[in-house]
Amino acid sequence: MVAFSKITRDRTEQIAHLLKSSSSRRPLYILLVALLVVRGAIIHKLKDSRLQESKSKDKASETNAFGLRTIPQSRLAADARHFPPLPPAASSKPNIDYAFARQLAAIVFRVAIPKWYSRESFILLAHSLFLVMRTVLSVAVARLDGRIVRDLVRADKAGFARGLGLWFALAVPSIYTNSMIRHLQSVLAIRFRTRLTRYIHDLYLSSAPNYRYYRVPLEGVDQYITADVEAWADSIAGIYGNLLKPTLDMLLFTSQLAQELGFRGTVLLFVNYYITGKILRAATPAFGKLAAVEARLEGEYRTGVGRVGREGEEIAFYDGGSRERDILTKAYLKLVKHVNSIYKIRIAYEWTEDFVIKYLWSAAGYGLIAVPLLITRKRKEAEAKQKEMEKMVTEVVDEVIDHVAGEDEVRQDGSDDVVAGRTETYISNRRLLLSLADAGGRLMFAYKDVLELAGLTTRLYTLLSELHNLPPLPKSTLPVDGDAHVDSDSFTLSHVDVRIPYLGTASDRDTPAEPKVIVSGEDDDEKSVSSEPDENALLLVRDLSLHLRRGEHLMITGSNGVGKTAVARVLAGLWAPSGPLAELRRPAPSHDVNLERERPGVFVVPQRAYHPTGTLLGQVVYPHTVAQFYESGRSEEEIQDILESVFLGYLVGREGGWDVTKEWRDVLSGGEKQRMAMARVFYHCPKFAILDECTSAVSGDVEGQMYEHAKLMGITLITISLRPSLTKYHNNLLTLTGDGTGSWMFSRIGENEPGSPKIDRSRSPVVDRFSEEIKSLEKKLSQAEQWQTRVKELEGMLHKTDA
Numbered sequence: 001m002v003a004f005s006k007i008t009r010d011r012t013e014q015i016a017h018l019l020k021s022s023s024s025r026r027p028l029y030i031l032l033v034a035l036l037v038v039r040g041a042i043i044h045k046l047k048d049s050r051l052q053e054s055k056s057k058d059k060a061s062e063t064n065a066f067g068l069r070t071i072p073q074s075r076l077a078a079d080a081r082h083f084p085p086l087p088p089a090a091s092s093k094p095n096i097d098y099a100f101a102r103q104l105a106a107i108v109f110r111v112a113i114p115k116w117y118s119r120e121s122f123i124l125l126a127h128s129l130f131l132v133m134r135t136v137l138s139v140a141v142a143r144l145d146g147r148i149v150r151d152l153v154r155a156d157k158a159g160f161a162r163g164l165g166l167w168f169a170l171a172v173p174s175i176y177t178n179s180m181i182r183h184l185q186s187v188l189a190i191r192f193r194t195r196l197t198r199y200i201h202d203l204y205l206s207s208a209p210n211y212r213y214y215r216v217p218l219e220g221v222d223q224y225i226t227a228d229v230e231a232w233a234d235s236i237a238g239i240y241g242n243l244l245k246p247t248l249d250m251l252l253f254t255s256q257l258a259q260e261l262g263f264r265g266t267v268l269l270f271v272n273y274y275i276t277g278k279i280l281r282a283a284t285p286a287f288g289k290l291a292a293v294e295a296r297l298e299g300e301y302r303t304g305v306g307r308v309g310r311e312g313e314e315i316a317f318y319d320g321g322s323r324e325r326d327i328l329t330k331a332y333l334k335l336v337k338h339v340n341s342i343y344k345i346r347i348a349y350e351w352t353e354d355f356v357i358k359y360l361w362s363a364a365g366y367g368l369i370a371v372p373l374l375i376t377r378k379r380k381e382a383e384a385k386q387k388e389m390e391k392m393v394t395e396v397v398d399e400v401i402d403h404v405a406g407e408d409e410v411r412q413d414g415s416d417d418v419v420a421g422r423t424e425t426y427i428s429n430r431r432l433l434l435s436l437a438d439a440g441g442r443l444m445f446a447y448k449d450v451l452e453l454a455g456l457t458t459r460l461y462t463l464l465s466e467l468h469n470l471p472p473l474p475k476s477t478l479p480v481d482g483d484a485h486v487d488s489d490s491f492t493l494s495h496v497d498v499r500i501p502y503l504g505t506a507s508d509r510d511t512p513a514e515p516k517v518i519v520s521g522e523d524d525d526e527k528s529v530s531s532e533p534d535e536n537a538l539l540l541v542r543d544l545s546l547h548l549r550r551g552e553h554l555m556i557t558g559s560n561g562v563g564k565t566a567v568a569r570v571l572a573g574l575w576a577p578s579g580p581l582a583e584l585r586r587p588a589p590s591h592d593v594n595l596e597r598e599r600p601g602v603f604v605v606p607q608r609a610y611h612p613t614g615t616l617l618g619q620v621v622y623p624h625t626v627a628q629f630y631e632s633g634r635s636e637e638e639i640q641d642i643l644e645s646v647f648l649g650y651l652v653g654r655e656g657g658w659d660v661t662k663e664w665r666d667v668l669s670g671g672e673k674q675r676m677a678m679a680r681v682f683y684h685c686p687k688f689a690i691l692d693e694c695t696s697a698v699s700g701d702v703e704g705q706m707y708e709h710a711k712l713m714g715i716t717l718i719t720i721s722l723r724p725s726l727t728k729y730h731n732n733l734l735t736l737t738g739d740g741t742g743s744w745m746f747s748r749i750g751e752n753e754p755g756s757p758k759i760d761r762s763r764s765p766v767v768d769r770f771s772e773e774i775k776s777l778e779k780k781l782s783q784a785e786q787w788q789t790r791v792k793e794l795e796g797m798l799h800k801t802d803a
């Protein structure tokens, strides 16, 4: 009877095993099939989404003058409310909190995944499915591992061979799943980076009226746009997998283990998670803040290296190599010191983490596994099964008789089976425990990654929020049709104060100060709102009023640092005019019948020459592209004529053609660069050209000819210069006194018109110079009679000598 029950029990265990193993594989097969179906559906959806995206692109984007797709300014303006300024620096430490969640949501849902049907959503879905698949496969592998060892212990050749076959069968989807997870993560990262980069480019490089690239008050913007965006995209794409996969693993492995551990074991497992989680949380340093500081220091070092690359020649003239080396080395050492301190902090943290997750968890796991194996559960199970067996006796009676003869053997097999069963349970559970510890470790790493992501998110959010919250500059607009007081061909400044704008960050600005600016041609509700001028701004010129029509050339003068360029910045629209009654009207571009093309309203040539990367032709037509030049129907002969007019006709021959690409900043001499800048003015042929000491390195005769040429082309000149020799090309003179009160003098050159302010000779540097020159000439003239007498004396002496 004992033999009966033993045999029946073993047989039933075998049947149960078979059922268990086939039923444990069933979900895997279903998942595999489901995965293939879903994969097909996703590919189909991806194609659909591409179609949808391309259809909606017309609405979501527009094409700029260079043929590139850009996000419409209206959408960017609408996004601004999602990026309010950060609170003051002290309270904006990166952390995993509500502020982080809000910043992350703004970046993800406004920029990285702007629509639910964006391609990124489908990549994310596919990524998630593969992550789930990998977890399921891990459980299957753990089970299979146990089975193979069990069959080995049992010396079951057929079972072992079957297990090995299944092992290889599982390898195929496992390898595919792993490589797809890595691939989709990289694809996701690059797509996030592309979305962000394009968004930031569109926002940062906005042209008039906002000039964000010129006005954004952040140090090292290049670091934000390049390294930080890349790091953020990599981090968020990685973090999704790093969080989702171990979380799934934890859930699944815990649920699998719970079957073996029973209720008490499971509760203990969760108590273990909770306590160790608390310990690790307490031991975690502020990784977010550390990451943000590292990014800033990296930016400072990168900016330094960039500066040396840019200003290499100037540094070489000063022989400043060792000084620059000091600066760069200091910046680098500061960065390295910080990185090293992070490493040190990490060591202490990783010790704790390793101990807790690898050793504490494993020990707890061993203890929990031992409970069912060593104590009661197996025995209770065996008793329950024995009762079941007795009911099944009649069904298996024939089989029992067959086995009666080999009772000893069966007993032997039976004890082997018990050991094998225990080994299987142990191996499976051990593997699950190891995977669980691994998942726990990765979750902890992910926590660290989330903290670092918080730091990067704060940096990225700072950039986006600064760009979105720059107070708008007043727009220069077209005149209203039929308005007799408005002239599209003139400059009008009325009661304008010129101040250095306050450059604090958005979070420092309580209420952005904006002047009252009357802009013609706009609806009332679009006008800038009047407010008090910014108290932090430094006044350079007070209450400036002038009206310049076309053909009325103006020279702006005054000693260094009085604010001449500042006036040009206001005229060009880079700085806002301030003052309660400030009004600024700028000439608008319009079609010129003689030129048969549009003439820009204003074109500015700055003090420092600028040469973009590109061809020789590209230098002349900048900021137009070469493609735009050819499309406009203008010819290379015309450009050659322009170069002749600035005495650079030899350049094409010397450099080897129009298409040659060089670092023009280094190739052209100082004077050549300035002549090239004048060539640009002639190419664009604006109504007004603001020339900010842009011919200081050009010889006087060439300078004069270029000025005459510009006037012949109908370009009205606004020249900023200290050279009295240029006065003769202008009708008006604006002198900034620089006495600290912002006073100025306006006069007509060659006339003393009633109504125009009198020239205060004692205070104007240019007039001072004229007076000096007149005095010296008068002195020379007064000596002319003496010189004539002396000449006659000398001639007389010469005749006498000859005779």
Ligand SMILES: Nc1ncnc2c1ncn2[C@@H]1O[C@H](COP(=O)(O)OP(=O)(O)OP(=O)(O)O)[C@@H](O)[C@H]1O
Binding pocket: 500, 540, 559, 560, 561, 562, 563, 564, 565, 566, 567
């Ligand atoms: N972005 C700025 N931030 C702070 N100060 C500024 C800024 N731009 C100009 N300034 C200051 O404003 C003053 C006027 O500068 P501006 O360039 O207009 O002088 P300038 O009259 O053109 O001098 P120069 O003849 O030497 O070119 C200077 O003292 C300068 O330091």
